Amino acid sequence: MARVLIVEARFYAHLNDMLLAGTRAAIEDAGHSHETITVPGALEIPGAIALAAESGRYDAFVGIGVVIRGETYHFEIVAGESARGLMALTMDGLPVGNGILTVENEAQALVRADPKQKDKGGEAAKAALTLLELKGRFD
Numbered sequence: 348m349a350r351v352l353i354v355e356a357r358f359y360a361h362l363n364d365m366l367l368a369g370t371r372a373a374i375e376d377a378g379h380s381h382e383t384i385t386v387p388g389a390l391e392i393p394g395a396i397a398l399a400a401e402s403g404r405y406d407a408f409v410g411i412g413v414v415i416r417g418e419t420y421h422f423e424i425v426a427g428e429s430a431r432g433l434m435a436l437t438m439d440g441l442p443v444g445n446g447i448l449t450v451e452n453e454a455q456a457l458v459r460a461d462p463k464q465k466d467k468g469g470e471a472a473k474a475a476l477t478l479l480e481l482k483g484r485f486d
């Protein structure tokens with residue numbers, strides 16, 4: 348049984364609740380365990396995963412959150428840098444799934460967070476577990 352750490356950026360609680368449901372369901376359906384920690388925003392997700400990975404307590408990681416475009420360039424920073432940080436961790440050999448929604452509005456986020464619709468949380472969990480399985484094959 349793999350131990351999966353879910354790191355959620357709880358910027359929009361109601362959307363995160365849906366993402367979390369899909370993420371947890373995918374992990375449980377695959378027969379693995381999960382633990383969840385919460386950070387303020389998407390920019391903190393990669394750092395939290397890096398810190399947790401050093402503990403050696405987890406086999407895979409899923410970052411989830413919602414970034415909705417506002418009035419300024421900050422959207423590009425938050426969306427781009429959180430994705431870049433997760434990709435850097437993946438390229439370092441960590442099985443990481445990216446479930447951070449980067450959207451124009453709440454309507455787009457709802458469709459993607461809902462486990463009964465696009466289920467991006469479950470998709471990110473499955474991606475992390477796929478990388479974990481590949482890691483086992485190549486080790």
Ligand SMILES: Nc1c(NC[C@H](O)[C@H](O)[C@H](O)CO)[nH]c(=O)[nH]c1=O
Pocket residue numbers: 356358387388389390391412413414415416425
């Ligand atoms: N605007 C959103 C943010 N912004 C906050 C940043 O992620 C970060 O916590 C802050 O800049 C302090 O370092 N975060 C989201 O997750 N979603 C947003 O829409």
Ligand SMILES: CC(=O)[C@@H](O)COP(=O)(O)O
Pocket residue numbers: 414415416417418419420421422423425
């Ligand atoms: C993605 C963001 O950082 C955004 O929510 C912030 O809104 P604004 O650009 O209007 O400050």
